[in-house]
Each structure stands twice: as structure tokens, then as C-alpha cells.
Amino acid sequence: MTERMQNAADAGPGPHYLALRDHLAGEIAQGALAVGARLPSERQLQLGSGAARGTVREALFQLEAEGLIYRRDRSGWYVSPPPVVYDPTRWAGFMAYVAEQGRVPTTETLGKQSVAASAADAAVFGCAIGTPLFALDRRRAIDGRPVLVERILVDPVIAPDLLDEGLDGSLTAVLTGRYGVRVVRNHVEMRPCALIKDVARALGVASGTPGLLVVRRSFDAGDRIIEYDHEYWRHDAIRVLVEVRTRD
Amino acid sequence: MTERMQNAADAGPGPHYLALRDHLAGEIAQGALAVGARLPSERQLQLGSGAARGTVREALFQLEAEGLIYRRDRSGWYVSPPPVVYDPTRWAGFMAYVAEQGRVPTTETLGKQSVAASAADAAVFGCAIGTPLFALDRRRAIDGRPVLVERILVDPVIAPDLLDEGLDGSLTAVLTGRYGVRVVRNHVEMRPCALIKDVARALGVASGTPGLLVVRRSFDAGDRIIEYDHEYWRHDAIRVLVEVRTRD
DNA sequence: GAGTGGTCTAGACCACCTT
DNA sequence: AGGTGGTCTAGACCACTCA
Known part of the structure; x- marks a missing residue:
């Protein structure tokens, strides 16, 4: 077609x-x-x-x-190598679904720190501007080729010692296993964007290279936000697939 | 962020x-x-x-x-005007969700014809290569600005007189109302692409302008394919949003 | 150090849109 | 008809990668 x-x-x-x-x-x-x-x-x-x-x-x-x-x-x-398929409705974590597709995923932590909530962050977390949040910057690769960088924000109240954990695997697994968090809802937003500045540098691409921005928010049963994640993808590395049953 | x-x-x-x-x-x-x-x-x-x-x-x-x-x-x-939000899990048709967001949607039929199934089409429809299929080419605009062109393929067996219908509104509504079809499953695939040649011309953009390709397949209860749709979007006109409840 | 892509210049002609 | 973006040339220097 x-x-x-x-x-x-x-x-x-x-x-x-x-x-x-x-x-x-x-x-x-x-x-x-x-x-x-x-x-x-x-x-x-x-x-x-x-x-x-x-x-x-x-x-x-x-x-x-x-x-x-x-x-x-x-x-x-x-x-370009073929893209991996990303299905937000079957969210299993990067390491899992990339491996499932016969590719080799790797994760590298670029930095972890406590940051002050911006106005936008405060709106998402329902907290005051300036409230400390944990920020985790990671770079992820498929078959050795970097395909995305992300920044994840987590409320320290939910995972007080998060920054001392090993964070090169699944963050959701850490939050679930170590802190007993249960994610019941995911909110995923996607849009084409340009990879510029820090992001372009981290991915080793020229500034202005086309990309895809994926913003994920995870919530628990009490509708507390668990993870707030911005993923900047190389646009040729990902294909999004959603399968929906129409409600009756 | x-x-x-x-x-x-x-x-x-x-x-x-x-x-x-x-x-x-x-x-x-x-x-x-x-x-x-x-x-x-x-x-x-x-x-x-x-x-x-x-x-x-x-x-x-x-x-x-x-x-x-x-x-x-x-x-x-x-x-650029602000993008419209597209939620494949709440599929209600272009005319409906664009209007819901306070914008003015329009649809224009560029062509309707019977075409022979390509190898790829045949695989999707489970028919032989060369089988006749209805092809509907449309251009859709928001507030007068063209934002996508699409080609929809429909099996004539499902809607024998489809090409005689008014097709500037919701095709799904026609299939449901006139032919008694019931869509129970949607399969949506998205990826960034470049708008080139025919598509670029139809949207009045320069060849090579960045775009987003959305491929939709609708199925009925018998898993028969109802609609097979390729939508080429201007990348700045759309934002994809998926909301998922994690299964227990 | 040789080679690569990244950035930049100062022109030119064309097809097409607008008025 | 005049102005717009689309295409193209033939150079140049730089920052960086790679062997």
C-alpha cells in the first residue's frame, strides 16, 4: 500500500x-x-x-x-535495522518486549538526581512547584544502537530510596517488587518531534533528526501517579501498534 | 519537560x-x-x-x-495550529472526534474505484491476488487545512453497492447502518514517515515533508476484515493518546 | 592525520501561487 | 507579472571520528 x-x-x-x-x-x-x-x-x-x-x-x-x-x-x-513493535496496551517494559522480538536490549543510566518540580511537573504530580522529585535519565539501545533516551520522574514519597537501587533494568519491576506499588492504569501520548540538543547528543544523532516523543504516566489504584516518563525515540526504531476490542 | x-x-x-x-x-x-x-x-x-x-x-x-x-x-x-488528539481506543470516527475538540472537520472524496488486490492486500483480506476490492481515496481537513489523505479498502462482498453511497461522512456509519456490519476489533499501527509524491501533492505539501502513517484494520465478530485503511497525516496535526487499564 | 559529516556562502534558474 | 518556495551549483572551513 x-x-x-x-x-x-x-x-x-x-x-x-x-x-x-x-x-x-x-x-x-x-x-x-x-x-x-x-x-x-x-x-x-x-x-x-x-x-x-x-x-x-x-x-x-x-x-x-x-x-x-x-x-x-x-x-x-x-x-536502518527493522523497527521494534511497541504496544502500549501490552506494556511489559522495554527489556521484555525487545527481547521477545529477538533483539538485544540494553539500558544505561546517564544520571539520577533529585530535581525541583517545574510548573508542568507539579500539575501532573498534584504537588507544589519546587517539590523535590527523583529524576532518572537513561539511554536504551537495541543490538548496540542507541534508540531512545528518557527521563523518568518519580515521587520520593512512593520510593524513598529509589536512587540507591540498580536502575539499569525495569524500573516498574523495582517499584513493584521493592515498594509494593501496583500500576493499574497507563496513559500514553505520542507525537513526532525533532531530536535536538541534549537528546540529540545523547543519541549520537545530528540535531534536528526526526524522532518520536512518547510520554507515559502510570497510576495506581488510588490514581496516584507512579511514573512520569518522557521517551525520545529515533523515529525509525519504533512502530506503534494498538489492538482494541470495541466495547459493547 | x-x-x-x-x-x-x-x-x-x-x-x-x-x-x-x-x-x-x-x-x-x-x-x-x-x-x-x-x-x-x-x-x-x-x-x-x-x-x-x-x-x-x-x-x-x-x-x-x-x-x-x-x-x-x-x-x-x-x-501551525494545535494538533487534534487521536485516541485509537475510543475510535469514534474523524468527523466526530475532531468536532468534539471544537474544530471543523471536512471530508472530500478524491476517487472511488474497484482495484485488484496486491499481494499485501490479499494477505490482509485472505483472498487471492487480483481479487477486486473497493478503494476509496479521501482527503480530510481541519478548519480548512488538509491534514490527511487516506485510502480505504473494503471487500465488495461485505458492501456490494458501497461506491454508490455518499462517502463524505463516516464510512463506518455507512457500513453499520446500511450493511449491518458490526466492528468488534480495531488494529491500529502508526509510524513516522515522509510524505512523498501523490500524497504530498494531495496535501499540498513539499515532497519529503515529515508525516505519520496510521494503518487501521477493523474486524467483525467473525474476524472478517471490514475496513483496511491507510491514513497519511501531516505530522504536526495529530497527537496520539492511548489510555490503558492494566489487566489483573 | 585523513576522511567524514556539519555548517555556511553567494549566487542561479525554475515552477508555481498570488494578485 | 511579481513574488514565493523548490532545486541546484561549486565552492569553503570546521568539528569530529576513526584508524
Whole structure:
């Protein structure tokens, strides 16, 4: 379907950068450029295509936006691995569902600290601005490639010694096992965004790379917020899937 | 949070295009550039900033990727209206949930025809390749601004005279009211994509504009597929929200 | 240190939208 | 017809990665 709707009318000549895009996309589809393979350098593509470097880069940006390739800052362009499927209705934690799909998940804690609640945080936690909250910054990778960075906020009242725990696994498991918390409701919000500044740096991507922002809020039976999580994903690493039974 | 994580370390000078981005983002935040307002032309921004036009365009692309502005092909750059919230678990149809949010939805039928099932379609419908299917192409707008184009496939066996119906409203309503179909399960898949070719043209955007692809499949109680829908959204027009009660 | 992508310049012509 | 964004060229220097 994507192919049918978006590749119709391939006939016309169109811009040069789209011709180069089609050429590279073809090599990826045919396997001449395998998953994870590095593309020729921009200057080599320039020679091969006779275009200016800016035009070559436009073709590469197009493929990046489509999720076919990605870049490692100042290292090169590479063919993207297939995305993992994320189902917010069957939330099992990153480590679990990535492993289930035959991939190797890893988590790295970038920092843990106590921060003062911003106005927005205070609204979510129902506390006063400036109230201390635990903030956990993590980077997660699939098959060694960083795919997201996240910041999780937790109310210290719920997990007083959280920052002393091992936090490279499932945070939900820690909250459940160690603090007896029971999550009964998840609220998940998603939107395309651009990865910039800190986030881009942490993921090793160029600022402005397209991404997906996933905001998760977990609540217990008393509707207390348990986790407030912002995940910045590389947009080509994730596919969201929701399965819903219509209520009668 | 977005602000906290992404705007930290604003101190450094950084690239010129990010400085211009910050300037324009500030004007939008402060309301100096109102929602729907048109930005100065690229050449005017060039004069104001002393940068080359390519640099100005980089700043604009950045803001576009963040969803703050959008372009009308060869007309200009405009401040994006706020997104509508889409909740696949409370699926009520585009016309309904857009109106609920105080916006004005419209639908336009671009074409309706019988097409032969592709290999992918055949797999979804459980039919042979080449089997005739009804295809409905529509464009939908919010407050007059086109936000998505879609192609819906329906099995003629389920709705034999579908193409003779009025199809500018809710298709699900037609299938339910006229053909007695009952949808009990929805399968929704989402991923960032690039809007290219036909889709870009139909939305009046430049090829390569970032978008969101939503694929919906509806099933009845007998697990027969009722609707198979591909929606290509402008990425700044939609925000996905899922609310899930954890099963016990 | 060689090579890579990241940023930037200063032009140019075109297709298309707007008036 | 004039202005807009879309495409393209042919350079340049820089920050960074990698061997």
C-alpha cells in the first residue's frame, strides 16, 4: 500500500535528488546495501551522480525521513535495522518486549538526581512547584544502537530510596517488587518531534533528526501517579501498534 | 519537560540556523507570530539575519520538524495550529472526534474505484491476488487545512453497492447502518514517515515533508476484515493518546 | 592525520501561487 | 507579472571520528 500510494507516477524525471533517492532505495530493497551497511560517503556519491553535495544530502535526508537510513554523527550513513513493535496496551517494559522480538536490549543510566518540580511537573504530580522529585535519565539501545533516551520522574514519597537501587533494568519491576506499588492504569501520548540538543547528543544523532516523543504516566489504584516518563525515540526504531476490542 | 530536556544548555553560540530557529520559536511562543500567521519570506528573513538563504531554510526545516510551522507549497511558511488528539481506543470516527475538540472537520472524496488486490492486500483480506476490492481515496481537513489523505479498502462482498453511497461522512456509519456490519476489533499501527509524491501533492505539501502513517484494520465478530485503511497525516496535526487499564 | 559529516556562502534558474 | 518556495551549483572551513 505504501508503495502503491506513494510510488505511483514514478515515470516523470522529477528532481535529481529524488532520482538519487530512488537509486539508493532500490539498492537497499535489493540487498545490495544490507541492513547496518554503511553507504558510500557523500563525496563519493557526488562523483557517482554528478550532483552537488547539497543535492546528494537532500537525497540522504529524504531516505532518513522515510526511516530507511540513519546517520552516526560525523561517521557516516547506515542502513536502518527493522523497527521494534511497541504496544502500549501490552506494556511489559522495554527489556521484555525487545527481547521477545529477538533483539538485544540494553539500558544505561546517564544520571539520577533529585530535581525541583517545574510548573508542568507539579500539575501532573498534584504537588507544589519546587517539590523535590527523583529524576532518572537513561539511554536504551537495541543490538548496540542507541534508540531512545528518557527521563523518568518519580515521587520520593512512593520510593524513598529509589536512587540507591540498580536502575539499569525495569524500573516498574523495582517499584513493584521493592515498594509494593501496583500500576493499574497507563496513559500514553505520542507525537513526532525533532531530536535536538541534549537528546540529540545523547543519541549520537545530528540535531534536528526526526524522532518520536512518547510520554507515559502510570497510576495506581488510588490514581496516584507512579511514573512520569518522557521517551525520545529515533523515529525509525519504533512502530506503534494498538489492538482494541470495541466495547459493547 | 520537553523544554527542560531539549532546551537545556542554550548558552553556547551553536550554529546560526539554530539561533534563528530560537528567535522564530520565541516569536511564536510570545504570540508575535499568531497561529495561522504567515512568516516573513525566506528572502526577508535572509536580510534580517544576514545569513545565506540555505541557512535560513535550515532553521525553517528545523521548526517544521518540531511541528511549530508548516508550509504551503510555493506560497509560504505558516504557524501551525494545535494538533487534534487521536485516541485509537475510543475510535469514534474523524468527523466526530475532531468536532468534539471544537474544530471543523471536512471530508472530500478524491476517487472511488474497484482495484485488484496486491499481494499485501490479499494477505490482509485472505483472498487471492487480483481479487477486486473497493478503494476509496479521501482527503480530510481541519478548519480548512488538509491534514490527511487516506485510502480505504473494503471487500465488495461485505458492501456490494458501497461506491454508490455518499462517502463524505463516516464510512463506518455507512457500513453499520446500511450493511449491518458490526466492528468488534480495531488494529491500529502508526509510524513516522515522509510524505512523498501523490500524497504530498494531495496535501499540498513539499515532497519529503515529515508525516505519520496510521494503518487501521477493523474486524467483525467473525474476524472478517471490514475496513483496511491507510491514513497519511501531516505530522504536526495529530497527537496520539492511548489510555490503558492494566489487566489483573 | 585523513576522511567524514556539519555548517555556511553567494549566487542561479525554475515552477508555481498570488494578485 | 511579481513574488514565493523548490532545486541546484561549486565552492569553503570546521568539528569530529576513526584508524
